[in-house]
Amino acid sequence: MKDLHLPNIDAEKLDRELVWHPFTQMAGWEKEQNIVVERGEGVYLYDVHGNKYIDGVSSLWVNVHGHNNPEMNEALKEQIDKISHSTLLGLANVPSAILAEKLLEVSPKNLKKVFYSDSGSTSVEIAVKVAFQYFRQKGAAYKNKKKIIAATSAYHGDTLGSVSVGGIELFHSLYKPLLFETIRITYPYCYRCPFELKHPDCELYCAARAEKIIKFHADEACALIIEPMLQGASGMITMPAGYMKKIERACRENGVLLILDEVATGFGRTGKMFAAFHEDISPDAMCVAKGITGGYLPMAATLFTQEIYDGFLGNYWENRTFFHGHTYTGNQLASACAVKSLELFKKNDLLNRIKPTAELFAELLKDFYHLETVGDVRSIGLMAGIELVKDRHTKERFEPRERMGNKVILKARGMGVIIRPLGDIIVVMPPLVIDEKTLTVLMSAIYDSIKAAAL
Numbered sequence: 001m002k003d004l005h006l007p008n009i010d011a012e013k014l015d016r017e018l019v020w021h022p023f024t025q026m027a028g029w030e031k032e033q034n035i036v037v038e039r040g041e042g043v044y045l046y047d048v049h050g051n052k053y054i055d056g057v058s059s060l061w062v063n064v065h066g067h068n069n070p071e072m073n074e075a076l077k078e079q080i081d082k083i084s085h086s087t088l089l090g091l092a093n094v095p096s097a098i099l100a101e102k103l104l105e106v107s108p109k110n111l112k113k114v115f116y117s118d119s120g121s122t123s124v125e126i127a128v129k130v131a132f133q134y135f136r137q138k139g140a141a142y143k144n145k146k147k148i149i150a151a152t153s154a155y156h157g158d159t160l161g162s163v164s165v166g167g168i169e170l171f172h173s174l175y176k177p178l179l180f181e182t183i184r185i186t187y188p189y190c191y192r193c194p195f196e197l198k199h200p201d202c203e204l205y206c207a208a209r210a211e212k213i214i215k216f217h218a219d220e221a222c223a224l225i226i227e228p229m230l231q232g233a234s235g236m237i238t239m240p241a242g243y244m245k246k247i248e249r250a251c252r253e254n255g256v257l258l259i260l261d262e263v264a265t266g267f268g269r270t271g272k273m274f275a276a277f278h279e280d281i282s283p284d285a286m287c288v289a290k291g292i293t294g295g296y297l298p299m300a301a302t303l304f305t306q307e308i309y310d311g312f313l314g315n316y317w318e319n320r321t322f323f324h325g326h327t328y329t330g331n332q333l334a335s336a337c338a339v340k341s342l343e344l345f346k347k348n349d350l351l352n353r354i355k356p357t358a359e360l361f362a363e364l365l366k367d368f369y370h371l372e373t374v375g376d377v378r379s380i381g382l383m384a385g386i387e388l389v390k391d392r393h394t395k396e397r398f399e400p401r402e403r404m405g406n407k408v409i410l411k412a413r414g415m416g417v418i419i420r421p422l423g424d425i426i427v428v429m430p431p432l433v434i435d436e437k438t439l440t441v442l443m444s445a446i447y448d449s450i451k452a453a454a455l
């Protein structure tokens with residue numbers, strides 16, 4: 001058996017021959033400028049050849065306190081010396097109990113219970129299943145409340161339940177025969193408004209339509225799921241002020257549970273611990289993952305109100321139990337990392353410290369409008385999407401075969417930056433601890449990469 005630590009291992013060759021990468025057309029993989037990461041330090045990644053890159057997407061939106069953080073490392077090592085895993089089915093453990101308390105302390109105050117899982121997709125599956133079962137157990141008057149309301153162009157994960165509530169044709173249309181039916185409201189995409197209106201003159205027409213849909217389907221809808229303030233994988237689409245509050249109010253008035261998918265927006269990404277705090281939203285359930293462990297280990301959680309939790313209590317023979325679980329639910333190593341991550345938020349006053357960084361970020365993004373191929377720039381906190389277009393005046397998109405977004409990221413790699421596109425939308429989401437000097441270097445490289453790709 002080969003030792004992972006031997007220097008003569010050809011990881012690039014092994015990867016090309018054996019690994020099937022996610023969201024990747026492998027037919028062209030060997031022709032790309034591929035990078036095999038060997039280590040990380042702070043906001044930088046290093047490949048097997050010693051080349052250094054700024055991690056411009058936080059390793060798919062998860063890294064918070066930097067790679068190889070000494071305090072995170074120590075927390076993980078301390079836990080390894082105690083125990084790495086024991087089941088949460090019929091047992092409890094110390095780190096997951098501590099984490100539950102710390103999570104609820106920083107979450108919307110109406111949330112009281114934590115159900116652990118291991119990915120954003122599973123956190124959504126749990127929320128959807130709980131909402132369905134909650135009304136099934138509430139009584140005969142609620143027997144028709146079976147459907148989920150979801151937004152257009154949503155992305156909630158890759159398992160079949162989360163795909164059912166997703167709405168990205170490219171990712172999800174193939175699987176329609178396997179999916180359950182959902183009710184759709186329009187997510188506000190002001191740059192490409194489907195109603196051909198302009199914000200703010202539109203007076204949130206999309207929200208008014210959504211309110212009507214929620215009211216019309218109240219008798220058959222058990223829950224509404226939505227990404228608050230920013231829709232991630234659909235293209236970093238920012239939500240105009242007031243939309244989310246209107247959706248919350250409509251759910252409350254019509255007896256529809258509100259599920260917030262904070263997988264991408266949680267843990268400081270939007271400038272607040274959770275995007276819900278931008279408009280003081282109180283969800284019935286909230287899905288969190290990605291940044292929960294600071295980028296160290298897979299973990300997720302779905303947070304619920306006391307009322308929903310109480311709806312599952314009863315005698316054993318009533319079968320009101322939530323029959324759902326994962327082998328690594330509440331894993332001690334992941335929990336220990338998540339606890340330390342939340343402690344670092346507090347110790348380093350991170351949410352306040354990133355305010356000037358986020359302000360600089362917003363200023364630097366304005367410069368991108370000088371590039372003719374940039375149609376729209378959207379950001380909140382330290383999350384941004386730069387939408388590339390063939391014609392700025394008509395908003396005409398590039399042909400898919402041109403792969404403009406991919407051209408940009410390959411140019412960026414040559415400039416020492418790792419970013420990843422969503423089609424022709426360039427995503428920028430650095431670790432929260434990035435300093436202003438490094439952020440300026442990052443944004444300059446992305447600017448030059450877009451300019452070079454258009455030549």
